[in-house]
Ligand SMILES: Nc1nc2c(ncn2[C@@H]2O[C@H](COP(=O)(O)OP(=O)(O)OP(=O)(O)O)[C@@H](O)[C@H]2O)c(=O)[nH]1
């Protein structure tokens with residue numbers, strides 16, 4: 001390995017819905033984290049691995065910064081904080097849509113306090129009005145950090161190569177890669193599967209329902225010579241009256257969630273999958289620390 005090899009953790013931070021997960025997926029070229037048009041999609045940090053002959057960047061796709069003092073929201077806030085603490089460098093995502101300059105200012109302040117190498121990506125350039133970008137850049141100026149204008153959607157504004165080159169310039173030196181260079185994520189398949197199912201719930205269900213949904217894979221059977229991969233998973237909701245919405249008329253909704261999820265899982269695994277979904281009601285999963293733990297949202301302290 002060359003001795004100027006670079007490797008380390010890149011914390012991807014910003015308020016919800018800035019396109020953090022979209023950007024990580026784009027840079028890695030695989031679906032590492034789930035994406036939706038609703039804020040607070042990412043709940044647990046996911047590590048996406050980018051490897052080439054000169055660096056390995058471990059992107060930690062975190063939940064967006066929010067303020068809360070209990071339950072799942074508290075967890076999301078702690079998770080975002082701990083990502084910034086554990087990373088070697090930080091990439092802050094901003095856009096001009098969906099938030100005012102005060103929010104951007106707060107995000108800039110928060111990240112600059114961490115005393116780590118950092119830079120800003122202004123994402124969604126395809127939707128931005130130039131004058132609002134200039135206002136945002138004016139705000140960033142006082143921090144004296146690089147700013148890259150980008151869009152994950154429009155190739156005209158695609159600055160992926162520049163983003164990666166900049167990350168390489170600020171990552172620490174390393175004798176070699178820190179993780180398997182063939183993998184694109186450190187997540188277990190089982191966890192990845194439950195996230196894909198959750199993404200389909202975000203995509204297909206209305207408004208407040210997705211925020212109350214958790215997904216837990218109950219059984220994951222590897223394929224055998226006689227049978228395909230079999231996955232049995234619960235979709236957990238907080239209220240009994242959410243169940244019919246998940247199931248839909250004549251089971252149409254749960255069927256569609258299952259079909260869309262299965263297709264993606266089959267693509268990743270490269271083999272046939274049998275997926276069965278069940279609905280379950282757990283009224284207090286959003287606020288009950290024991291239940292949050294069971295679902296993999298590790299809550300350090302009671303709140
Ligand atoms: N127009 C446009 N939309 C984008 C772009 N990047 C992401 N999006 C959309 O923005 C929405 C949010 O994207 P995510 O990647 O889930 O955002 P996030 O920052 O990870 O959100 P949280 O996980 O909720 O914090 C999705 O609907 C994306 O399709 C972009 O460059 N242009």
Ligand SMILES: [Mg+2]
Pocket residue numbers: 020021022033034035041042061062063
């Ligand atoms: Mg996300």
